[in-house]
Amino acid sequence: MSEPFDIVKMISSPFTGIYWIKVVMLGIGLFVVFGVGYTGYKAVTKSTTDQTATTIVNHNYQPNVHFGGCATLKEAK
Numbered sequence: 485m486s487e488p489f490d491i492v493k494m495i496s497s498p499f500t501g502i503y504w505i506k507v508v509m510l511g512i513g514l515f516v517v518f519g520v521g522y523t524g525y526k527a528v529t530k531s532t533t534d535q536t537a538t539t540i541v542n543h544n545y546q547p548n549v550h551f552g553g554c555a556t557l558k559e560a561k
Contacts, residue, residue, distance in 0.1 A: 507526050
């Protein structure tokens, strides 16, 4: 059975420590739930990147050098 309603207890409860502990714990719980939800949302939805390039230059390209010193260059399609 629950205790009867007390207006004095309702007004004085924000001045107790346990009240603020419960408020902080509720805030942390909401932050975690919304954080996990937002992370899942960003992982599922595709982010679009609009990139337009006239040429792509690979500065780390190393040609495939065979026996005899001839390099084989493959044309990119």
